[in-house]
Amino acid sequence: MQYRCPQCQSAKIMPVAQGSNAVRPEIPKSLVILVFSIFLLLLLVIACIVMSVFAHGASPILQIATGVVFLVTVGSGLLFWRQLPNFKLSMQGFLQSQKAWKCRDCNHEWHL
Numbered sequence: 001m002q003y004r005c006p007q008c009q010s011a012k013i014m015p016v017a018q019g020s021n022a023v024r025p026e027i028p029k030s031l032v033i034l035v036f037s038i039f040l041l042l043l044l045v046i047a048c049i050v051m052s053v054f055a056h057g058a059s060p061i062l063q064i065a066t067g068v069v070f071l072v073t074v075g076s077g078l079l080f081w082r083q084l085p086n087f088k089l090s091m092q093g094f095l096q097s098q099k100a101w102k103c104r105d106c107n108h109e110w111h112l
């Protein structure tokens with residue numbers, strides 16, 4: 001398995017789509033929820049800070065929402081942590097079945 005470009009030895013390579021029968025890595029739902037809730041949490045925290053600075057304290061609804069999103073983030077983080085070994089295996093299977101690669105540095109394309 002080669003994870004570098006054979007032409008310029010760059011590690012910035014990406015898989016090339018192989019049609020409809022390509023094996024796709026199984027993305028756990030907990031990862032999707034985790035990424036989404038972290039993003040939401042950041043927005044809410046920023047909103048809380050902005051409101052405390054400019055409006056003398058964040059509204060209770062915003063504080064409750066921040067707390068709920070924080071709990072969701074922690075919960076999905078724990079779930080993803082438990083699913084991580086399976087996710088790693090699925091990613092490894094995907095990388096091994098991937099035969100077409102492209103280099104982002106020199107645009108060189110090759111097949112394994």
Ligand SMILES: [Zn+2]
Nearest residue numbers: 005008103106
């Ligand atoms: Zn290259």
